[in-house]
Amino acid sequence: MDLITTFFNIDVLRQAAPLLLRGFWLTILLGATSLVISLSLGLLLVLIRLYSPKPLRWLAVAYIDIFRALPLLVLLILVYYALPFVGIRLSSFWAATAALSLVASAYMAETFRAGIEAVPRGQFEAAQTLGFSWPRMMADIILPQAMRLVVPPTTGVSIGLIKDTALASVVALPDLLKQATQTQAFYANPSPLVGAALLYLVLLLPLVRLVSILEARQKRSR
């Protein structure tokens, strides 16, 4: 058996393609859903973390620390296999979405915090002296500046999140990796795995490049 027929077997790839593409779609759907949830939750968390009264603030700190410390795979298995014991039964898609969002929102919150803290104090003071209410000050003055600063690191966290969707195959979600391992077993040929790897690259390489471009642009504008 030569290299081509083992790893790049066109016949196998052609037959596996519909399943791989279906898995690819599910991976994108899982990544996008988790991304939207973790961005919103991360913003909420950082506002609580920075500006709420003390007990709430401590809760936000605890949340952020715990979910950054807990391995995602362990959390995923807890959500999928342990929660049913207390009557919470999530589908593999929503179990994966929950685990990914819990962890990614903690990282998002820390990223956003760096951005908010990088906005000069004078910006807060200028808005306050003009009579801005706190929500208006955040919405019009502070967050637009903070978010611009954190576009590159936030994109980085998003890339990590999309990569981590592959862990969902552990809870039997037929995502890209799961489809690849199943077709690989069926055809007794690893080409589908190579195909899956290529599809991950198609999705993520442009994003990785984008982060570099954004970082370079930001460095220049400083």
Added chain:
Amino acid sequence: MSQKTASPSGTDPIITMRKVEKHYETFHALRDINFDVRRGEVVAIIGPSGSGKSTLIRCINRLETISSGEIVVDGTKVEDGKSLALVRAEVGMVFQQFNLFPHMSVLRNVAIAPMRVRGIPKAEAESRARQLLERVGLSAHVDKYPDQLSGGQQQRVAIARALAMEPLVLLFDEPTSALDPEMVGEVLDVIQSLAATGVTMLVVTHEMGFARRVADRVVFMEAGQIIEQGAPNDLFDNPQTDRACAFLSAIMHSAG
């Protein structure tokens, strides 16, 4: 706002500070400040750096909290709560570092607070902003962003931004200290032209010539205390305290 029609020469105080004390951790920043500002009065605050000048005016709009005492602005006590936004909307401030909003055009910098805080429609706020920018000589720059302007131009935008809220009181915190020398004049000219309009102003400054020209009253501070105050000519030409004397002679020497 009927208050604004009150005669500039009226004697009723618009700002009252009573027994104000301010402590940072171990540093006593303000000591027993008792201080009134009349409606329409222009007050220059001078003194060595670290003497509490900036802290004093920053307490008036509660950018700094006070440790004890009382501050009243236009009949409203300055304290946390719902009334604070009202006080702040009536008290404009111009900072040493300009603090323009870098993500907004010059026009929007000036129009945003009336829109968001007073609920004035965009078209109206922007037309008023254009008038103000014309008044500070920046009509040609309304669509630029702050980082495209010189320091002097940025500070004039900041003044227009403060004026857009039609404040009863304007606080200037060393408005020319961050400027290149050739730009100081254009900013002082704008401030001087405002003094003639009857708005109450407190100006923390190191520009003694400006203080003498524009102020109705000059306050000399040192070590967190008001040491001496009076009409500019009296204070500059005939200071009554040794410390004011020493400060002024040091300034005059360094000014050459």
